[in-house]
Amino acid sequence: MLKNEFNNNASSIKEAINNDRLVVFAGAGVSKDSGIPLWNELQEGIRERLNEETSEVDPLKIAQLLYNEKGEKEYNDILKKLLFEKQDSPNQLHEILFELNPQHIITTNYDHHFESIINDHGLPFSIVSKDEDLPYASQKKLLIKYHGDFENHNIVLKENDYLEFSKNHTLKEVFVKSLFSNKVILFVGYSVSDPNLKLLIREIQYLLKKHHQRAYMLTSKEEVNATEIRYFESLGINIVIADKDLVKSQEKKNSKLSEIGLKAYKTLLHIRDFKVYDYRSADAGIKPNNSKIIDELYNSLARFHYIRVLPQKNLAGLYPIYKNAKQEPGYLVLDTSLKVFNEDLYQLISEYKGKDDDNFSDDEKEKLNYSLSRIAMSGIHTIGHAGNIDSMGSYPIKDEMDFHKKINYSSCDCIDCTLNDYDYSTALNKIFKYNIDDKTSLWDDLIYFYGLYRTKDFYNCFLALRNIIVKANRLKKMEVSFLAKYNLKQLKWLIRNDFLNDRINWKDIQDIEKQIDKIDLDEELDKAKYFVDEDLYSFLKEVRDGVYIQRLCNEIDEIFVKVPKTVESIEKGGSHSSNVFGNLYNSVSLLKEFLEGNFLLGNGFSPIQYTLNKSINSFVLGYYLKNFAGIKKHSFLGFGLAHITEFDTFLFKLIVENSNHKELVQILAKNKIKNIQIGKKSSGQITSKINNFLKSSYKIPKYFGKEPVEDRTLTSTIVQNRSLREHMIEKINGILIVMSYFDLNEHALKTIYSNLNHYINFVGIGDENYSYLTRFYKRKFEFIDETELVKTLDLFDGQSIINDAYMSILDALRKKNKNFTRDIPIDNYDLNKHSPGFSTIFKILPPEKKKDFKKILKTKLVEEMDGQMFYISISNKVLATQEIKTHYKKLISKKLELNMGDSDVDDSFVLFRIKQFFDLVNKGLIDTKGIDVKSISEERFRFLLNPERFSQQNFRTDWLKYFNWDSYCERYAKLEYIILALERSLESEFDEKLSRVYFKMKKWIK
């Protein structure tokens, strides 16, 4: 954009628009293209209607003559006819004046075109035609009909009207004049000879002079001469003459506007879209040197210092990135590539070689590094330049470069980075020591508050945000103040947790909620507007409206819906070349980074959390599709298959922080996913994060011994803060899922496991059965040394815990070493509760303990008469004496006497017990002596008792659907009538379950 007087004026007017200080005066020229006559045309019309010719030239006096001659009624009728006889609908000039978002529009016209736009579009304007309207206006924005209208019988047109104006329109006059002292006025549609304008200027001359440079008049060059321009300028009115090139550059597009109208329209359009920041930064046509470009880039991005992650569209629209662009910013980011039209900028970045580049000064390198890392943080991976326009009318992106290599990421030990590394104990220590005061930087304050939020200390988070607001206001960092208020609003839903945790009392909670409710974000945004530039403002508005976050959530949801179809089509052998998972990855990381990078709170229950969780399920399916990647028929002409080959640190974090563990484990199991591959670079990062997390539980004492001791920083904090405790439980279980299903190498798993032992010891895992830990043993026990597993058992014993995890360790130890024995505190053990059951315990006990165990078991069996316990006891030969068997038979006899409805083979509890019993019978581990066949009413139970002698006509093949364990099949395979019945049944009607039984039986048929 060329620097010249016209653009200077446009820039000042646009600035007034941005600051909500523009007032528009609309004259006859605005309505002309809607068929309303201009002043001189109206004057001619009146002159023609006069009975006598007059030499009078003053238009007001001519109107007065008509009135004197015709009287009020006829005068009004003639005027209405003259004004409205050719009236048409509102035109584009009326519309664009609203688009300038003025505070008020003041019109000296008598028509209703502005009103009809307000009514048709429901714009927030109150209409003021007479004084009485002013105090009753319900909207802040006003349309003032300065010269009244016919409906209110108060039009101001003839000489007397003007003489009596102050008397009849006192309030309006005072109000409008007051605007000249504190607003920026833009006159549109007035010619220099317009009597209205002349009168108005006469009235306000002293005001204009006092506050000069605040009024602008739009005009076309043809109608003003240099003397007139100087005259208006002496009054304090800047004449804005439309730029010749601008008017020429845009062609006329089926507009009903006249040539002059179109000129005015294009000028207003130019003002509406004017970029003040870009213009102020731009140089007048001189080719900028590197140092200048770096400054421009740095200064532009540094405006967003407290906002690290921008929506990509906003980033692409920033000067000088957007300089010379021929497309809207929304089209400049393709996936993760940024397309720049600013060739100087592109050349500079491609020449820059990073921190060791001697062609740049240290200051320049520092600024470039800052700028490039900010661009990278907004999710841009490569930068390319725009090629020539192609036949499709778009500009292809060329020569994309990976600028990330040029960024020097220095390590940082701030609270935020420490928490990102999962080092909780260090982070908590830093948080405890921190205090917001005059010496701390606003940046560190923000990191501190976000650390409190991430460690679930909501009350202190509230206090910190309040301090940040005070400090930001004082420093005039209104963007920080606004975002802090936005976060306070979000915090309202979280802070009640602190009451539930007994951390603050009810009265304090109510006070806090009242304080939060008082914040009106719309009002705050309005206030911020006067302190931030338009780019920052549009970002804040984006946050306020939540449009960007919503858009990302929608994108993720859409892909989530698409994924099952992709999976199905690939499973069936179809090919799929879309980048569905790549797109999902981008959207999810943009969403997560946008919130975390900008210190934004997501409240506890939110659709964002839900969306992130869903995305994890899609990623798992994407990984599942990897199975199909190698098969030739799935690739087509070199297009890639839609799938995920490996997980990385980001997906690891997503799983640990945002997954619903239950659902995740289900979907992993359903798709038989075992060892998820991890990218080379991520493997080390993931291992170190997990180890940091686990190490938060302990420290190695400096002076006494080397045995780890509890680190009270974390452990005492979670005693006081239940929300943090739950958070840690969620995370450790997420980590356990990763340990169970990810392909971490043996060495990594071993170091992690020894840290895990300390974590279990000092912090614990949460749920009673340690179900995710149990899962880990079942899947990965072979990687863990016997001694480490035994250490875990020692820990459990020390805490008198015997749960599923404990049992899984025993199982794992037996599998590793079948001679493994251990003295287990059997008094703590609930015989009936844990899988894989007490037989495992029994096997592991040293011989002298086995006797005690049998004694306990016998008492229990006789007391509780529990079928499951009998079954385990006899089948595993823990306790199988005649006495025990007799008790068991007595129990089963009673169950066999029940009539359960012979027709339905259901999977009831009772039936299952019977099934277990006959499993032992079939295996020869127990006999049926003593069970009285006459007391059994159901045929199928009689069959179970003695299949060899069963009456063949009464046999029903359906029974085999349920009695189908190996021991059953082996026994029945020897009975010809069963085989025949089964074959006949399958021939007449195929049944999948029965066919499986049949094939199983075939193993034993000779």
Ligand SMILES: [Zn+2]
């Ligand atoms: Zn940091």
